[in-house]
Amino acid sequence: MNRFLKLVNFELNRFMNIYLVLIALTVIVQAAGVIVTANAYMDKANQAINEEMLSAAQFIEQYGAMSFLDFARGLWFTGPIAVCAAALLFYIFMIWYRDWLGKNTFIYRLLMLPTARLNVYLAKATSIVLMVLGLVSVQLIILPLENSVLKWMVPADFRTDMTVGQIVKWDYLSILVPQSFTEFILYYGAGFMAVSVLFTAILFERSFKWKGIFLGIGYAAISAIIMLSPLLATAFMDHYYLYPLETFGLEVGLGLILTALTLWMGHYLLTKKITV
Amino acid sequence: MKRYWRLIAVILLVVLTIGTFYIQSAIAANGLQDITVEKVSGNEDEMEPVTISGSYMLGNAMDESVQVDVEGTTYGSEQSFFKRFRNGFFHERILQLQQAHRNFMRGKGGSISSYMETADTLAYANVINQTMPGRGEIKFDIAVLDKKNDETTSFTVPVPNRAMYAQVQVQDVQMTDDELHVMTRNYPRDGGEEAHLYRFDIPDQDITGDDTMISGDIQESERTYFNMVTDSDETASHDDVIFKKTTRTSGLDDDQNSGAEQPAQDVTNNYIIYDPETEETRSLELPESLVDQDILDRDNTTLYFGSQQQIVQYDLETEQITSEIEVPTSYEETEKLGSITRIKNDKAYMLTRNQQAPRRLLVLDLTSGNTLFEGKIKLDEPVGQDASLHFYELSVE
Numbered sequence: 114m115n116r117f118l119k120l121v122n123f124e125l126n127r128f129m130n131i132y133l134v135l136i137a138l139t140v141i142v143q144a145a146g147v148i149v150t151a152n153a154y155m156d157k158a159n160q161a162i163n164e165e166m167l168s169a170a171q172f173i174e175q176y177g178a179m180s181f182l183d184f185a186r187g188l189w190f191t192g193p194i195a196v197c198a199a200a201l202l203f204y205i206f207m208i209w210y211r212d213w214l215g216k217n218t219f220i221y222r223l224l225m226l227p228t229a230r231l232n233v234y235l236a237k238a239t240s241i242v243l244m245v246l247g248l249v250s251v252q253l254i255i256l257p258l259e260n261s262v263l264k265w266m267v268p269a270d271f272r273t274d275m276t277v278g279q280i281v282k283w284d285y286l287s288i289l290v291p292q293s294f295t296e297f298i299l300y301y302g303a304g305f306m307a308v309s310v311l312f313t314a315i316l317f318e319r320s321f322k323w324k325g326i327f328l329g330i331g332y333a334a335i336s337a338i339i340m341l342s343p344l345l346a347t348a349f350m351d352h353y354y355l356y357p358l359e360t361f362g363l364e365v366g367l368g369l370i371l372t373a374l375t376l377w378m379g380h381y382l383l384t385k386k387i388t389v
Numbered sequence: 390m391k392r393y394w395r396l397i398a399v400i401l402l403v404v405l406t407i408g409t410f411y412i413q414s415a416i417a418a419n420g421l422q423d424i425t426v427e428k429v430s431g432n433e434d435e436m437e438p439v440t441i442s443g444s445y446m447l448g449n450a451m452d453e454s455v456q457v458d459v460e461g462t463t464y465g466s467e468q469s470f471f472k473r474f475r476n477g478f479f480h481e482r483i484l485q486l487q488q489a490h491r492n493f494m495r496g497k498g499g500s501i502s503s504y505m506e507t508a509d510t511l512a513y514a515n516v517i518n519q520t521m522p523g524r525g526e527i528k529f530d531i532a533v534l535d536k537k538n539d540e541t542t543s544f545t546v547p548v549p550n551r552a553m554y555a556q557v558q559v560q561d562v563q564m565t566d567d568e569l570h571v572m573t574r575n576y577p578r579d580g581g582e583e584a585h586l587y588r589f590d591i592p593d594q595d596i597t598g599d600d601t602m603i604s605g606d607i608q609e610s611e612r613t614y615f616n617m618v619t620d621s622d623e624t625a626s627h628d629d630v631i632f633k634k635t636t637r638t639s640g641l642d643d644d645q646n647s648g649a650e651q652p653a654q655d656v657t658n659n660y661i662i663y664d665p666e667t668e669e670t671r672s673l674e675l676p677e678s679l680v681d682q683d684i685l686d687r688d689n690t691t692l693y694f695g696s697q698q699q700i701v702q703y704d705l706e707t708e709q710i711t712s713e714i715e716v717p718t719s720y721e722e723t724e725k726l727g728s729i730t731r732i733k734n735d736k737a738y739m740l741t742r743n744q745q746a747p748r749r750l751l752v753l754d755l756t757s758g759n760t761l762f763e764g765k766i767k768l769d770e771p772v773g774q775d776a777s778l779h780f781y782e783l784s785v786e
Contacts, residue, residue, distance in 0.1 A: 122396040250406035295470040352496035
């Protein structure tokens, strides 16, 4: 356990600088975005009221009241989230490949550590999940702050107030921050499974080089087909006999089996087949 | 310890933030309105079987489903994940059937009009293989449950002349003795619409008949539409099939100048009744005053016509108006959205839908004409500028 934690801490350390940059980027761009979006709306309102002689009520009727979603839909808000998501997606690959790059291949030392090699694998997966959750947490912390800034900049007559609970139900935010804790566990559990499938695919490539690329892609494709099989069954069979909750149970079962299989395969490749 | 500070910091951040968020959203008020039906007059017990369903929109992004009944208000997001997952895919009535007949209902989809339930039979008919192209031939999927001995007969039969039709929709299912009737609306590939009645022999597990009951037609100067007059309880059993047929005659194709000046149109309505036993179609001779009124509901013996002012019952057997009941004036006329009326157990349940005025719920006794209950939909606070509350369904147990 101690070795494992050490490895997780070590993996976090290696990405910490970029990670802090991502957090700073999110906070700064979104904070600037709230101010710019609210100002733009108020400018438009002032212009309409002063030049076109509309009353405040008429303006709201024509253009709608400002809500947090007007900001959340814009690039100021979604941009940093997309950048963070892309960076972590890229790092899912780089967390392995950086160990092979450079003059003195670091993976050699990692694999020589007096600990189970699966720990190296699990530590990398854990740190990816932790970093994703960390970014979601940062977003959850700054959301109410941004909401307050909006309230502070736009007079009450011109806005529709939303609570943080209502905001996170919107569109893709409801995937990042699911409605209930049950769904939170399910979504991020599925996320962990996807990360481990990608890791194992990467290890296929590292073990068998060119041939491994196809093995890796094949492994990921088979995993996807297994997880989608209930859905495929509804499309290709005359009758689909399972009730929704039974399908749900089946999916959870398939997910657990696939994750276990993927971890075992990763362990096998790391101990028996990996080449440095 | 000091060496792990980054790990500890990230874990603390995640656990504290996400933990606080979910604990808070579990205990804090969700900012959603409490909607109640406030009594104006009458007996509150009449509210007991009523459920009003609707949606509460905030801005144009959030859409919460909401149900109001005598117990209070329930929002979609207040339900547990498992409950939402179990119920989200099916019509309320189908869920009831699933609970009562779990084995029979397994693997059955379709809309509620695919089912018919009586005291001793539950019948199901659907047309499968038509949502995915290239899935092979479209066919009837038939299943009948004999409730007494718990025996199920099920089979599939290809739809007759299936190549002719782009789509076949089941509109109603009925059963007499051992014969199952499936009423469909067929869309031929070369345009138009047809209403069919397919007969199935259940013991023989085969299709025995295909009658065209009525067909619609679109010509340059004349368009004929038809609609089946349905019972609000779509699983109920009926002896005959009733259609409302509308013919529009106009000089010009009105699609091209919609919004602009409409050419004078003649709209004629008439009602057609089809008797499956004799395979005969005949026109229903309605009194002049009823022909252009809206049909509120039907049951096996009666058609219910209505306007905002009155409800008229028309007996199908004797072809006579049997009663006319005045709607109290407090139930005011509302705009386009109109109102929802459900008729059950000789009572009429009516709900106005105008968002501006306070909405009203009314329960009328159809035999005496008395108002049994009158209620006003009451919100904690008025709906805000960007929010709206919309009711789309009134169901009576």
